[in-house]
Amino acid sequence: MAITHPVTNEDTNIDPEFEAIFSSLPPADTPDEGDVGLALSKERFNAVLIPLVMENYWPLLPDHTAYRVWNHKIPVEGGKIKIRCVMPTPAHADETFPLLIWYHGGGWMFGTLEMDDYHLRIVCVALRISIVNVEYRLAPEHPFPTGLDDSFSALKWAAENQSQLCADINKGFIVGGQSAGANLATIVAHLARDDPFFDEYPLTGQLLQYPPLIHPDAYPETFKPALQSMDRNADAxxxxRVQIKNIYNALNASPTDPRVSPLLFPSHHKLPPAYIQACGLDPLCDEDILYAKLLEASGVPSKLDVYPGLPHGFHLFFPKLTASEKIDHDFQDGIKWLLNARGGPRMDLKGSRSDGSSG
Structure with a gap:
């Protein structure tokens, strides 16, 4: 059965507040393809974007006495990876918290623990939740599926070591990520559902910020009517679209592998509830909306927020936008919803808009 959704003018018209700022900036040059272009893109991501994000969240950091941070290395196939654990300061010795496992964005090729570090510290204290921030190994130096395998290993480690994290997964066990990290979180949720190990440690939520969910070369005919944003927002x-193509090329994995394109998993039944954020000007927007619909059709509680007229990761670059403040507020509300969503009400498939209306 083909799955479609209406596209409204609210989605496709650029947000005027964003446009006013973005149009005043000088045009950015795009690195060439190939190894040199990839190296330059990685340098810019790590040297420019990550410090910018940290600078934006730094003024909002809670008092250092309200939380604890420790780095740790955990064993994975072929080596060790670094994780950063952030835990609220317990009010008493026996206090425990829900647990969130987080994967950073960066197209499976860029990014570090620092990317979301300050934001996660804020969320940790505000919601009284322990967080494990995972530094999975990156492509192309570590070919697919290394990053995914690392992410899954980190999830298992956290489940087995929850006491070290002041966590009790019976209070909530959420897997989440941003962009490529949200892709990893989506896939990990499917893998955990099918792994007997997690019968004892069941996930209770998926927290997904604008995830890529299907390779553009892998659209099934039944999905094509619902997946128009790759063309509609090609030059966002x-x-x-060109950047997305280059990223998938560097990942060098089969487009139809569900571990790349999780929309293609044969079943989405019995997954944990999902909170999804999608950007209206993002080429990935329709994938995110479609995933919410597929979950709903499979009986999985889902909640979707769409930010009309705004591109992928807009809040990272322009944190003072009204919508940027809204997406961070919604992020925390989404976690609260997940902590209470097991068996809860289903979402309106039209999703909610950043202005609170339905579209």
Missing amino acids: PFLG
């Missing part, structure tokens, strides 16, 4: 700021 920050992340367009």
Whole structure:
């Protein structure tokens, strides 16, 4: 059965507040393809974007006495990876918290623990939740599926070591990520559902910020009517169709592998509830909306927020936008919803808009 959704003018018209700022900036040059272009893109991501994000969240950091941070290395196939654990300061010796496992964005090729570090510290204290921030190994130096395998290993480690994290997964066990990290979180949720190990440690939520969910070369005929945003937003700021193509090329994995394109998993039944954020000007927007619909059709509680007229990762670049403040507020509300969503009400498939209306 073909799955479609209406596209409204609210989605496709650029947000005027964003446009006013973005149009005043000088045009950015795009690195060439190939090894040199990839190296330059990685340098810019790590040297420019990550410090910018940290600078934006730094003024909002809670008092250092309200939380604890420790780095740790955990064993994975072929080596060790670094994780950063952030835990609220317990009010008493026996206090425990829900647990969130987080994977950073960066197209499976860029990014570090620092990317979301300050934001996660804020969330940790505000919601009284322990967080494990995972530094999975990156492509192309570590070919697919290394990053995914690392992510899954980190999830298992956290489940087995929850006491070290002041966590009790019976209070909530959420897997989440941003962009490529949200892709990893989506896939990990499917893998955990099918792994007997997690019968004892069941996930209770998926927290997904604008995830890529299907390779553009892998659209099934039944999905094509619902997947128009790759063409509609091909030239969107920050992340367009050409950039997405280059990223998938560097990942060098089969487009139809569900571990790349999780929309293609044979079943989405019995997954944990999902909170999804999608950007209206993002080429990935329709994938995110479609995933919410597929989950709903499979009986999985889902909640979707769409930010009309805004591109992929807009809040990372322009944190003072009204919508940027809204997406961070919604992020925390989404976690709260997940902590209470097991068996809860289903979402309106039209999703909610950043202005609170339905579209």
